Amino acid sequence: MKNRIRMAAALGAVAALGVAGFALAQAQAPAPSIQDGIAEYREMLADGNPAELYMxxxxxxxxxxxxxxxxxxxxxxxxxxxxxxxxxxxxxPRFFADTGRVQDLESRILTCMQTLQGIDTDREVSSRGYLRGETANVVAMATWVASESKGMRFNVPQAHQAERTMYELGKRAFFWRAGTHDFSCATCHGVDGKRIRLQELPNLTGNPGDGVGFAAWPAYRVSNGQMWSMQHRLHDCFRQMRWPEPKFASDVTIALSVYMGVNAKGAASAIPTIKR
Structure with missing residues (x-):
């Protein structure tokens, strides 16, 4: 009987050592981070990106x-x-002599549709028609054009005075607090390490944050099954800040794109990307 008690005690000690060793190994092994999980999730989403259909x-x-x-x-x-x-x-965006304006991709496509095809884009394209008619066509064409520069580095020009002026206007707009919630773009995207729930909020005032922010649009949004251009992304930011809705391809949205585009210098374009 005593021998049985001693044997049980010995086995219990061995089992306890095994559990302790396992716990120690678990404590020493690096735990997967939230960022690792998000990266894995995005990698799975990217397999068969629906953006290819828009391209x-x-x-x-x-x-x-x-x-x-x-x-x-x-x-x-x-x-x-x-x-x-x-x-x-x-x-x-960059300055175009024929229009006398600094234009981003979408506004330049509008100019070509007007001058080459004779399409009345003032009537056919609007900030509320992203899934319809010519507005949806502009987003699809912007997606294809952007994809042709995949892997290339951003180098938004600042040689012309108009380009430098738009950068300064975009910077002021980025930090301007307004609306019922006293928000600015910088409220969410002005510092490192911010997030909403599991969604990281990249710092758009420089790299590397701007390389995964500005440089990632156009992108396919899984949450609503839509293809969004940068104009669409900015309009949704205006909505979330409770600011007045801007006109499609308005100067303020282009100025913001100039500011973010210059800040993204050197970042590689990954278009088309896929977002949550």
């Missing part, structure tokens, strides 16, 4: 003769000469 639609629209003038956009000048697509996206 295909955008390229087809770009090359198809449409509008009152029955013309394609293949002669559209996005800043690198008529018809040159590759590398144009990472150098936008």
């Amino acid at each position: 295909m639609k955008g390229e087809e629209l770009w090359r198809t003769a449409r509008g009152p003038r029955n013309a394609s956009l293949e002669r559209c000048d996005l800043g690198k000469g008529p018809g040159v697509i590759k590398g144009a996206f990472v150098e936008l």
